[in-house]
Amino acid sequence: MATIRKRDLPVDASRRFLEPGPVLLLCSAHGDQRAIMTLGWHMMLGYDLVGTYVWEDNHSHALARRSRECTLNVPGVDLLDAVVGIGNCSSGEVDKFRRFGLTPTRSREVSAPGIGQCHAILECRLHEARITRDYPLFVWRVLRLRAAVSPALPRTVHYRGGGRFMVSGGEVSRRRLFRPDMLDA
Numbered sequence: 001m002a003t004i005r006k007r008d009l010p011v012d013a014s015r016r017f018l019e020p021g022p023v024l025l026l027c028s029a030h031g032d033q034r035a036i037m038t039l040g041w042h043m044m045l046g047y048d049l050v051g052t053y054v055w056e057d058n059h060s061h062a063l064a065r066r067s068r069e070c071t072l073n074v075p076g077v078d079l080l081d082a083v084v085g086i087g088n089c090s091s092g093e094v095d096k097f098r099r100f101g102l103t104p105t106r107s108r109e110v111s112a113p114g115i116g117q118c119h120a121i122l123e124c125r126l127h128e129a130r131i132t133r134d135y136p137l138f139v140w141r142v143l144r145l146r147a148a149v150s151p152a153l154p155r156t157v158h159y160r161g162g163g164r165f166m167v168s169g170g171e172v173s174r175r176r177l178f179r180p181d182m183l184d185a
């Protein structure tokens, strides 16, 4: 099999290769305040645990920290302009539900609302916070997951840095190559 020719890149370009997860909208609420932020930096840390990196400067950081709850919402490509807009203004200055025409939905397990226009909503409670100067890491336990009945596979957006996004495409199966005990449903 042929090898692929490579070139050196600055290490901070690593994100372009390692950031494949869908961009999310994180909603939080505390008292009479609510926030939405765009979130590209997240990872699964177990079947029902998700880690998110939320900078301290974001209004969402304070609300998530105080309320210890959030919803993680999965937007489709149809919401891409809103996704960028939400990531470029502060909930401390504007109600992003109103500005971007989004519908807050009532959550069952947490006080933070979901976003009606998103494909899936994960209601989360804080499991652990590893907040240092370098790592504002929230680890969330997913208490409830709701996803659209159709389409089964939404066209999600994946941030590659520099204002560019990858849009998810088709699905391919390699089930036959998996050991049965390595497969989930």
Ligand SMILES: Cc1cc2nc3c(=O)[nH]c(=O)nc-3n(C[C@H](O)[C@H](O)[C@H](O)COP(=O)(O)O)c2cc1C
Pocket: 023, 035, 036, 037, 038, 039, 040, 041, 042, 053, 054, 055, 057, 058, 059, 060, 061, 083, 084, 086, 087, 088, 089, 090, 091, 092, 159
């Ligand atoms: C594509 C994209 C991805 C982003 N990913 C993150 C992220 O992973 N963590 C973070 O703290 N901010 C991230 N941001 C920035 C926040 O969304 C942005 O600072 C937002 O205005 C915060 O809103 P808030 O002040 O209402 O919380 C991202 C922005 C964009 C556009």
